Amino acid sequence: VSNTGVAGLTLGGGIGFLMRRHGATVDNLLACDMITVDGRKVRADESENPELFWALRGGGGNFGVVTSFEYRAHRVGPDVVAGQLIFPFDQAADILRRLPAHLATAPRELGLLVAIAPAPPLPTLPEEVHGRPVLVLVVVHTGEPATAHEVVEPLAALGRPLANLVGETTWVRANSMLDAVAPYGMRMNLRGGYLPALSADAVDVLLASVAAAPSNPGAFCTINLSFMGGAISEDADEDAMAFSREGAAWLWEAIGKWDAPAYDAQYDQWATALTEAMRPHALTNGYANLTDDLGEEWRRGVHGSEAKHRRLRSVKAAWDPHNLLRFNKNIAPESVAL
Ligand SMILES: Cc1cc2nc3c(=O)[nH]c(=O)nc-3n(C[C@H](O)[C@H](O)[C@H](O)COP(=O)(O)OP(=O)(O)OC[C@H]3O[C@@H](n4cnc5c(N)ncnc54)[C@H](O)[C@@H]3O)c2cc1C
Structure with missing residues (x-):
C-alpha cells in the first residue's frame, strides 16, 4: 500500500x-541521520559509523531515532501497466501449482x-462471488508499456479469469x-515468512486455511504471496x-482484520495454526516487518x-546498551542473557 510510514x-x-x-528499500538506502538514546545526532553511511549503517538496514527501530533518510532514486513510469487478474477460487490450486514454472523466465x-x-463487490464480477474467496494476481509491469502484454496475457491464460482489470495506468495509481x-482502525494480525519455493504442499496448506478462516461481519482474512527473485534476490550480498x-x-x-x-x-488461533502448518515449508x-513478533x-x-x-546484538550493545x-x-x- 502507499500509506505505510517510510x-x-x-x-x-x-x-x-x-x-x-530495483531491490528492497534498504538496497537503495545511502545514509541516515539518527538521534542516539543519549541525545547525540550521528550520521550512518558506508564510511561513517558503518556498523550502525549495516544494522539500520533491516534491524528496525532498535538503535536510535532516525530523523532523515537518503535514498538512491530510480526513474519509474510515469506510465505502467498494472491491475488485477481475478480468478474463481476453484482454479486457484491449478494456477498456483503452474505459476512457479511459468514465472521462471519472468x-x-x-x-x-x-x-x-x-472478492470486492465490483460490478464487473458476478454477484454470487462478492465476498467469497477468489484468487487475484496483482500485476505491476514497469517496463515498456507496449511490451507488457507479452507478460500479462500468459498470466491471464493460466486460468479463465472472472475479470481482467489490467491496463495502462500510472505508477502512482498502481502503487x-x-x-x-x-482500511485504518481495524484489529489485525499478521503472520508470514519466506518460502524457498512455492511447492504443491505449501499451496495445499495455504488453500486449506481459506476454508478454516473465521468469518464475521465486516471482518476478512487474506493470504498473500509476493514473488521475489530479480534484484532483491540476486543483486545484494546477504551479509x-x-x-x-x-x-x-x-x-x-496471512492477514486477519x-x-x-x-x-x-x-x-489468533487461525493465524497460529496456519503458521505451524507452514513451518515445514x-x-x-x-522479513520482520511483514509478520507479528513470533518470539525469541x-x-x-x-x-x-x-x-x-x-x-546485531553487538551493535545494539554499542548504541542502546540498556x-x-x-x-x-x-x-x-x-x-x-536470552
Ligand atoms: C496495510 C499494511 C500494508 C503493508 N505493506 C507493506 C509492503 O508492501 N511492504 C513492506 O515492506 N511493508 C509493508 N507493511 C509493513 C510496514 O513496513 C511496517 O508496518 C512498518 O513498520 C511501517 O512503518 P511505520 O513508520 O508506518 O511504522 P510505525 O508503526 O510508526 O513504526 C513501527 C516501528 O518502526 C520503528 N520506527 C518507526 N519510525 C522510526 C524512526 N523514525 N526511527 C527509528 N525507528 C522507527 C519503531 O520501532 C516502531 O515501533 C505493511 C503494513 C501494513 C499495516
Whole structure:
C-alpha cells in the first residue's frame, strides 16, 4: 500500500512491486541521520559509523531515532501497466501449482502479488462471488508499456479469469491500488515468512486455511504471496546488511482484520495454526516487518545466520546498551542473557 510510514518500512527492509527491478528499500538506502538514546545526532553511511549503517538496514527501530533518510532514486513510469487478474477460487490450486514454472523466465520489470482474498463487490464480477474467496494476481509491469502484454496475457491464460482489470495506468495509481483493502482502525494480525519455493504442499496448506478462516461481519482474512527473485534476490550480498533475503523465492503472509475484541482469539488461533502448518515449508529467516513478533526463536533467526544475529546484538550493545528502545521487534544487547 502507499500509506505505510517510510521510516519503519525502510528500517525493516522495505519490499514491494519494484523489488524485483530495483531491490528492497534498504538496497537503495545511502545514509541516515539518527538521534542516539543519549541525545547525540550521528550520521550512518558506508564510511561513517558503518556498523550502525549495516544494522539500520533491516534491524528496525532498535538503535536510535532516525530523523532523515537518503535514498538512491530510480526513474519509474510515469506510465505502467498494472491491475488485477481475478480468478474463481476453484482454479486457484491449478494456477498456483503452474505459476512457479511459468514465472521462471519472468522479467525484472514484473512485480507480482498473489492474493487469496474475498472478492470486492465490483460490478464487473458476478454477484454470487462478492465476498467469497477468489484468487487475484496483482500485476505491476514497469517496463515498456507496449511490451507488457507479452507478460500479462500468459498470466491471464493460466486460468479463465472472472475479470481482467489490467491496463495502462500510472505508477502512482498502481502503487495505491491496494490502499482500499487495508482500511485504518481495524484489529489485525499478521503472520508470514519466506518460502524457498512455492511447492504443491505449501499451496495445499495455504488453500486449506481459506476454508478454516473465521468469518464475521465486516471482518476478512487474506493470504498473500509476493514473488521475489530479480534484484532483491540476486543483486545484494546477504551479509551486506541486517535485512535478510537468502534463499527466499516467495514471501507468504496471512492477514486477519476484524473489529470486535471478542473475535481476537478466533483470528489468533487461525493465524497460529496456519503458521505451524507452514513451518515445514518456510525458511527460518524472514522479513520482520511483514509478520507479528513470533518470539525469541523467531527473533534469533529472522535476520539470517547466527553470526548476523550476534553482530546485531553487538551493535545494539554499542548504541542502546540498556535496551531503552525495546517496545519493538527487539534485538537484545549482547550483555542480556536470552
Ligand atoms: C496495510 C499494511 C500494508 C503493508 N505493506 C507493506 C509492503 O508492501 N511492504 C513492506 O515492506 N511493508 C509493508 N507493511 C509493513 C510496514 O513496513 C511496517 O508496518 C512498518 O513498520 C511501517 O512503518 P511505520 O513508520 O508506518 O511504522 P510505525 O508503526 O510508526 O513504526 C513501527 C516501528 O518502526 C520503528 N520506527 C518507526 N519510525 C522510526 C524512526 N523514525 N526511527 C527509528 N525507528 C522507527 C519503531 O520501532 C516502531 O515501533 C505493511 C503494513 C501494513 C499495516
